[in-house]
Amino acid sequence: MKVCIAEKPSVAREIAEVLGARRRMEGYIEGNGYQVSWTFGHLCTLKEPQDYSPDWQQWSLRFLPMIPPRFGIKLIDNPSYRKQFGILETLIRNAEEVINCGDAGLEGELIQRWVMQKAGCKCPVRRLWISSLTEEAIRDGFRTLKDQSEYQHLYEAGLSRAIGDWILGMNATRLYTLRYGQNRQVLSIGRVQTPTLALIVKRRKEIADFKPEPYWELKTVYRETTFSSLHGRFSKKEEGEELLLKITDRPFTVTDITGKKGRESAPRLFDLTSLQVECNKKFSLSADETLKLIQALYEKKVTTYPRVDTTFLTEDLYPKIPQILRGLADYAALTATLLSARIPKSKKVFDNAKVTDHHAIIPTGVPARNLADNERKVYDLVARRFIAAFYPDCEVATTTVSGEVEDVKFKATGKQILRPGWRVVFEKQPAERERPDDDSAEQRPAEENAVLPEFTKGESGPHKPDFAEKWTTPPKPYTEATLLRAMETAGKLVDNDELRDALKENGIGRPSTRAAIIETLFKRNYIRKERKNLYATSTGVELIDSIQDELLKSAELTGLWENKLRKIEQGVYEASMFINELKEMVGQIVRNVLSDKSSHTITIDGKS
Numbered sequence: 001m002k003v004c005i006a007e008k009p010s011v012a013r014e015i016a017e018v019l020g021a022r023r024r025m026e027g028y029i030e031g032n033g034y035q036v037s038w039t040f041g042h043l044c045t046l047k048e049p050q051d052y053s054p055d056w057q058q059w060s061l062r063f064l065p066m067i068p069p070r071f072g073i074k075l076i077d078n079p080s081y082r083k084q085f086g087i088l089e090t091l092i093r094n095a096e097e098v099i100n101c102g103d104a105g106l107e108g109e110l111i112q113r114w115v116m117q118k119a120g121c122k123c124p125v126r127r128l129w130i131s132s133l134t135e136e137a138i139r140d141g142f143r144t145l146k147d148q149s150e151y152q153h154l155y156e157a158g159l160s161r162a163i164g165d166w167i168l169g170m171n172a173t174r175l176y177t178l179r180y181g182q183n184r185q186v187l188s189i190g191r192v193q194t195p196t197l198a199l200i201v202k203r204r205k206e207i208a209d210f211k212p213e214p215y216w217e218l219k220t221v222y223r224e225t226t227f228s229s230l231h232g233r234f235s236k237k238e239e240g241e242e243l244l245l246k247i248t249d250r251p252f253t254v255t256d257i258t259g260k261k262g263r264e265s266a267p268r269l270f271d272l273t274s275l276q277v278e279c280n281k282k283f284s285l286s287a288d289e290t291l292k293l294i295q296a297l298y299e300k301k302v303t304t305y306p307r308v309d310t311t312f313l314t315e316d317l318y319p320k321i322p323q324i325l326r327g328l329a330d331y332a333a334l335t336a337t338l339l340s341a342r343i344p345k346s347k348k349v350f351d352n353a354k355v356t357d358h359h360a361i362i363p364t365g366v367p368a369r370n371l372a373d374n375e376r377k378v379y380d381l382v383a384r385r386f387i388a389a390f391y392p393d394c395e396v397a398t399t400t401v402s403g404e405v406e407d408v409k410f411k412a413t414g415k416q417i418l419r420p421g422w423r424v425v426f427e428k429q430p431a432e433r434e435r436p437d438d439d440s441a442e443q444r445p446a447e448e449n450a451v452l453p454e455f456t457k458g459e460s461g462p463h464k465p466d467f468a469e470k471w472t473t474p475p476k477p478y479t480e481a482t483l484l485r486a487m488e489t490a491g492k493l494v495d496n497d498e499l500r501d502a503l504k505e506n507g508i509g510r511p512s513t514r515a516a517i518i519e520t521l522f523k524r525n526y527i528r529k530e531r532k533n534l535y536a537t538s539t540g541v542e543l544i545d546s547i548q549d550e551l552l553k554s555a556e557l558t559g560l561w562e563n564k565l566r567k568i569e570q571g572v573y574e575a576s577m578f579i580n581e582l583k584e585m586v587g588q589i590v591r592n593v594l595s596d597k598s599s600h601t602i603t604i605d606g607k608s
Contacts, residue, residue: 003095004036004128005088005112007102010299011133012038015101018138027087035091039102043081043088044073044114046166061178065171065590067583071163073114089119100148101128105307105357106569107512109151110158127151129357132304132364154357157569164561164582165191171586172552175593180546180602187543187602188524191558192509193517194544197526198553199486201536201544203478210474216240217470220410222252222463225452227403227410237469244467247405252463254455255409256402263393265348266422268311269360270385272511273488275306275378280481283377284532287480287515293378294361300375302368303382305358307512309504312354313362318345321390327365334387334425349389362386384425391422401455405463414452477533480518487514490559505566506559542602549589 004019006012012029016022021031028037049056052068075085092098098121102108116125125148130141172189181187218229218240234240268274275294279285285293294306321343325335363383371379395418403410417423478486486492488507509517521527526540536544547553561582567573 001030001035001091001095002033002097002099003091004034004099004101005115006036006038007041007108007111009038011101012036014133014301015138018135019142027084028091035095036101037088037091038084039088039111039115040081040084042111042114043076043085044111044118045076046162047072047074049170059174059178061175061594064175065167065583065586067167067586071166073118075118085115085118088115092116092119092121092123095123097123098125099128099145100125103307104129104131104305105512106154106158106161106510107307109154110162113155130305131358133299133301134364134366137364153569153571156575157565160568160575160578161565163579167579167582167586172589175590176543176546179593179596180600182601185539188520189552190517190520191561192513193520194547195508195553195555195558196483196487196517197521197536197540198544199483199491199555200478200521200527200534201541203475204536204541207474207477212471212473214469214471216467218243218465218467220247220252220405220463220465222403222461223453223455225401225412225450227252227401227412227463230409230411240467243408244465247408247465250406251460252403252405252410253460254401254403254457257455257457258400260398260400261418262396262398264396264421265393266388266391267385269313269349269362269389270382271309271311271360272306273309273484273514274311275361275381276484276515277481278381279378280479280484280532282381283374285374286518287484288519289374290378291512291515293375294382297371297375297379297382300368300371301366302364302371302379304362304364306361307510308358308361309511310355310358311360312351313349313359314352314355315350317359318343318350324363324365325387325390327367328363328383328387329367331383331387338387338390343390388422388425391425392419394421394423395419399452401452412452414450416451477535479532479534483518483534484514486555487517491555506556506563508555508558508562510562539602546600546602548596549592551585552589
């Protein structure tokens with residue numbers, strides 16, 4: 001018998017149906033030469049400190065750092081997990097071949113490898129690697145099974161991440177709890193959660209320390225169009241008032257008119273982070289809620305694998321695009337135009353070099369039926385992005401009108417959409433007037449997007465000047481959308497898509513884990529939410545303030561660790577080097593904290 005192991009029962013049922021295995025047994029489905037079973041996500045985990053040494057049962061500074069000579073795994077202590085593992089162990093022992101059908105990603109590889117190791121798997125193992133759960137994808141996947149050895153680097157990266165998180169989390173959490181926590185609450189420290197918290201704390205301090213300063217702007221309205229002074233902001237009121245006096249009751253003259261035509265590309269396809277950002281902006285869904293919704297859509301076969309960090313498709317998908325578009329029956333009015341001609345093949349959509357394990361999130365073409373309300377909203381975003389990717393560019397005309405009054409120069413800029421192109425896909429969505437996922441649109445002055453009336457060079461007439469006092473504003477608190485972007489780019493503020501792609505290599509966390517990290521910060525009472533804004537609590541602020549080692553709280557340095565994990569995955573960096581670096585770092589952190597002679601403690605629930 002060939003034993004297939006999926007990551008959950010629902011996926012096992014889909015695979016069994018395609019393979020022709022229909023006889024339900026306890027803990028697996030059998031038939032046609034296959035036994036299809038499942039895990040419940042993680043059945044195994046790394047051993048706890050006390051599993052290595054009885055001394056480590058006790059939380060004591062004298063036993064830190066705890067570094068096992070060799071890491072081991074154990075079953076998670078849960079009756080249903082133990083029962084299912086027993087079934088898997090028996091199936092694997094008698095198997096002629098095992099087919100790893102876990103989720104096609106780093107975490108999925110780790111989950112399945114641990115189960116097979118714990119069960120003492122001795123037979124050959126092959127890997128199913130698919131991006132959707134449609135019948136066609138599963139059949140294609142079984143036709144192209146690969147030997148497990150081809151995914152060894154992926155497993156090593158997952159194992160390195162798990163061991164690295166254990167070394168840092170177990171030691172630093174005990175260290176800070178015992179040294180600063182007053183035995184009232186565990187102070188959780190983590191490789192990704194701590195630098196993420198540090199980003200929120202830093203923003204809180206920037207807001208608290210911000211000192212508003214006045215500035216003045218000189219504008220004038222000519223023919224119902226607002227023109228801004230080229231001088232920009234005035235830091236001294238007297239300077240602006242002098243110019244105001246100079247232009248009052250003097251005619252405004254148009255000195256130049258320039259027009260420039262341009263094109264705007266459709267928004268990129270979704271990766272997981274950009275989908276979470278968009279859902280937070282539009283529907284106030286948390287990153288975790290969005291992940292659960294897109295995972296549900298994947299399991300319902302209507303969208304592809306969600307835990308991805310690319311916005312591109314592989315070129316082999318190009319011939320399948322018409323079929324997928326035809327499957328989007330609810331969007332027939334939008335797809336009809338595309339299907340009546342040859343689908344364009346753009347490097348902005350198809351680029352093998354930009355795809356590693358999985359392509360961007362797209363619809364599968366399977367009819368989307370019986371979706372819950374929020375599932376429908378998320379699906380609609382994915383479907384429209386996909387359709388828009390094959391529409392023509394939006395053609396725009398940007399007009400700049402220059403003018404002056406008594407040598408004081410002004411300018412007005414307006415944009416006009418000549419051909420909407422891809423924008424028609426979003427026309428029924430008022431929130432889509434700006435380019436989707438364009439953070440900079442929120443900052444753009446309204447007059448920059450206005451359609452200007454016809455002006456003639458040399459024309460002149462009366463105008464209404466305005467000299468207004470304004471105040472500088474503090475940075476905005478993070479929302480989940482902006483925090484996800486900050487995690488993706490290691491804290492750097494970036495609007496440009498290409499630059500953002502480059503910074504992803506050093507982002508903190510992975511698309512699949514960032515939602516869980518944010519949820520952990522909530523559970524630990526390190527952050528709280530007011531409306532959509534995220535704020536660090538007193539405990540969160542004091543925890544970050546107590547950490548003197550930049551390695552523990554720097555988003556940039558943590559991003560470099562993440563980059564090393566990616567290099568392990570690519571086979572160009574040794575897992576042992578990554579682990580040894582973390583061991584050395586934790587040893588130094590322990591020494592630094594133990595040498596701290598201050599009486600500093602951390603506020604817990606408002607007490608100190």
